[in-house]
Amino acid sequence: MERKSGRSVPSTKAVRPPDSLREIPLDRNWPSIPALELAYTELEQDEMFPRLPTQKIPHCLEGALAIGQEAAEGLTYDGDLGHWIDRVIHTGVRVRFAQQEPSSSGWVRAQYRPKPPTIEIYRSSLDQLDQFIRKGGFRVREDDLIALHLFHEWFHHLENTRLGRTDSRLPRVVRKRWGPFAFRERLVRLREIAAHAFTQKVMGLSWSPLWLDHLLLLSEKGWSRERIRDHFKHTVHRYRELLRSLEPTQKEDDDET
């Protein structure tokens, strides 16, 4: 695998901007959204989502977040990328850097392939994140951006080798019924929710990497901060409405007492 060695370090001694990803106050500069609601937007994009009964949604979301967080227990990234790449390689994965392959499904940051186990990190994604953070007036260590991709994909490897697929550990949806048989399908987006939760916890970030993805996507569409804030608020509202629709009607209980 190749690693960029001659990294240029700014020589400004007077003010040394915090360049560790977890120290950059991104969440002070951009509208935020809680992890659960953010995970909801991810799950909604699952092809099988329309078949998921509403009452199972909170359990799936909380379950996926918990799976990612539990897998991160005892693992901490403190800026030493070399140590972590070695550790990942020792679990039987190859780590490669590549230019992004042309894809019809929009941009891809990185990829995990199980046979043979390979993590591929795309340079274009590192550059895109770096530029986004620079535009906000901050600098970020490239190692941290690499780590952001590495941990996400490594989680998928751990799912394949140790943990079991997140979407197999959580409820599946019925795609088709045929007499007494029910054909069930997994909600693959749950794996993404778990991978982001894992990455966030290992890297000690106060925000989900999925949030960063949303910010990038929306700001590249030309959305203003206000529009993004409204969009997040609307999402939070939609999720609260969903939870409210699941509450048992309190009125009936009150009447009995």
Ligand SMILES: [Zn+2]
């Ligand atoms: Zn993923």
